Amino acid sequence: MLFHLVAKSQASTVAVVGLAKNAGKTVAFNCLIAQATAAQLPLGLTSLGYDGEAVDRLTHLAKPRIQAPAGTIIATARAALERAETSLELLRIMPFNTALGPIVLARVVEPGNVELAGPSTLADLVQVADVMREYGAAISLIDGALNRVGSAAARVSQATILATGASVAASPEQVVARTLHAVALLTAPPPPPVVQAAAQAAFAAERVGYWHPQRGGWISSQPTALGQPQQTVAELGEATHLMVPGAVTNNLVQALLQLPAGAPMPTLVVPAGTHVFATPAVWQRYLQRGGALQALESAPVLAVTVNPAHPAGTYQAELGAMLAQALYPIPVYDLFYDDQRPLAH
Amino acid sequence: MQSDLTQVRPYGDTLGDGAMQLSFTLPVPIGPEAIEAGKQLLEKMGFQAVSVVHVADMGEGFTFFVAYAKCPISIDFTAIQVPQAATAFLDFDATNEFIRQHIGRRLVVVGACIGSDAHTVGLDAIMNMKGYAGEPGLERYPMLEVHNLGSQVQSEELVAKARELEADVILVSQVVTQKDVHILNLTQLVEILEAEGLREKVLLICGGPRISHELALELGYDAGFGAGTLPPQVASFIAQEFSQRNK
Numbered sequence: 001m002l003f004h005l006v007a008k009s010q011a012s013t014v015a016v017v018g019l020a021k022n023a024g025k026t027v028a029f030n031c032l033i034a035q036a037t038a039a040q041l042p043l044g045l046t047s048l049g050y051d052g053e054a055v056d057r058l059t060h061l062a063k064p065r066i067q068a069p070a071g072t073i074i075a076t077a078r079a080a081l082e083r084a085e086t087s088l089e090l091l092r093i094m095p096f097n098t099a100l101g102p103i104v105l106a107r108v109v110e111p112g113n114v115e116l117a118g119p120s121t122l123a124d125l126v127q128v129a130d131v132m133r134e135y136g137a138a139i140s141l142i143d144g145a146l147n148r149v150g151s152a153a154a155r156v157s158q159a160t161i162l163a164t165g166a167s168v169a170a171s172p173e174q175v176v177a178r179t180l181h182a183v184a185l186l187t188a189p190p191p192p193p194v195v196q197a198a199a200q201a202a203f204a205a206e207r208v209g210y211w212h213p214q215r216g217g218w219i220s221s222q223p224t225a226l227g228q229p230q231q232t233v234a235e236l237g238e239a240t241h242l243m244v245p246g247a248v249t250n251n252l253v254q255a256l257l258q259l260p261a262g263a264p265m266p267t268l269v270v271p272a273g274t275h276v277f278a279t280p281a282v283w284q285r286y287l288q289r290g291g292a293l294q295a296l297e298s299a300p301v302l303a304v305t306v307n308p309a310h311p312a313g314t315y316q317a318e319l320g321a322m323l324a325q326a327l328y329p330i331p332v333y334d335l336f337y338d339d340q341r342p343l344a345h
Numbered sequence: 346m347q348s349d350l351t352q353v354r355p356y357g358d359t360l361g362d363g364a365m366q367l368s369f370t371l372p373v374p375i376g377p378e379a380i381e382a383g384k385q386l387l388e389k390m391g392f393q394a395v396s397v398v399h400v401a402d403m404g405e406g407f408t409f410f411v412a413y414a415k416c417p418i419s420i421d422f423t424a425i426q427v428p429q430a431a432t433a434f435l436d437f438d439a440t441n442e443f444i445r446q447h448i449g450r451r452l453v454v455v456g457a458c459i460g461s462d463a464h465t466v467g468l469d470a471i472m473n474m475k476g477y478a479g480e481p482g483l484e485r486y487p488m489l490e491v492h493n494l495g496s497q498v499q500s501e502e503l504v505a506k507a508r509e510l511e512a513d514v515i516l517v518s519q520v521v522t523q524k525d526v527h528i529l530n531l532t533q534l535v536e537i538l539e540a541e542g543l544r545e546k547v548l549l550i551c552g553g554p555r556i557s558h559e560l561a562l563e564l565g566y567d568a569g570f571g572a573g574t575l576p577p578q579v580a581s582f583i584a585q586e587f588s589q590r591n592k
Contacts, residue, residue: 227502
């Protein structure tokens, strides 16, 4: 059962993120709420985007509502709070402003539909998740936004449920590849302790850093690899590790791929896997050339949920089985098919 | 004439008659069957008194239709709530004075159309010196330091530039299409800003014909301005919201 995985993980904040719209994020979110209710554990609910409205404001397609049981703590922008179809007890107005007014904390008095529009920044999200627990939530659940995976960063949540499905790519093979890519980034292993210390020093100084087994770590004058990837790569010298405090984009990875054939490919060290924005095809070429990713922090992906249906009407029947096999030992659930047991691998 | 705002219907000749003019294209060759197809489609949608008044051959087996029909349903106008920027509207002089008094320095605004988007008309209307509809653009505001990066700017270029210029405000213009491509540009920009540690440091605003405040929030932006927005609306939001956040 999905919620058992969450409870067993002992994570205090759990992010539900999707790789695309219509991947089934809200279905997974609702499944967790229902199963937590059955287990009599009060949840804190918020969203990095906007969830719970009846019709999607982008695609104009019907969306699953969010049914909050009594006792749930919600954090939502004032304008979204006013649309809740249930009675609420107001707890606190948070000092975070959004396009829909300040974030308000409330307790659900009678079960009913709520609309969740949470904080706009990850920093605010971390604080909101903490405060919901102060008001009695056993676990704070964060519904992600569109294809954003930022809330899966370990500084925000200690565990992730990843939703994927036919809306991610045209063929099941591509969906599997995109999903494996995302899981690999989110669960990147930590660097060895010596490198870790050097990376922490570089990141604390908000600088790109380099590391070499004999020379140890050194810090670049650059705060970012964005916009000047050639310079970042030119400063590499003999370094075996390139430590990037910010975003790793296609441009940086492509600059690394320009290194002469046969030259050792440096390992990239990032604060978290959510800092990597390179697309799967470019990233695969980097890995094939001997590249690797290490992250100072990572959060486990407890489960992957799959929605084999695309809103345009196509259905990738074999997707679930393919994912279950490719992702093993991570359990894969098709929640419409069975919300109790994962698919066989 | 008094209209009942709880039951609003389209207006044609007389109040509440529901008359509408519709235009659309079907992938069928022009002819009597096409006209019947257009009529049946609208009837299936619930329209009444459908009459196809104009058809044109679009070539390659496509037909364009103009039809009149009556809409049998109504909406309750009094129940509609559209969230809007909560800040008060200030004009050009009041905004500059507000920034001088409450912030005490010029705010750095960096704007661009990101991804493959080359539609700069919206961005230029808000940012350019000459402005739009008689309202001067942000470049004319003495208390704003404005950098218009133009069209087809990659998200990472925009973030690099924002870091270099120590931007206070990032303004992104995007024509959102049905295919979600442009939405992905907008979410990627937010994620890169988060990764670079800049998200909390800037006011992040998007604009475009299909952008609303609700969509902005869904995407992780601080505000969204849609069609018909005038430069002083954006400027007065920037001044007041920046001051509010940096108290």
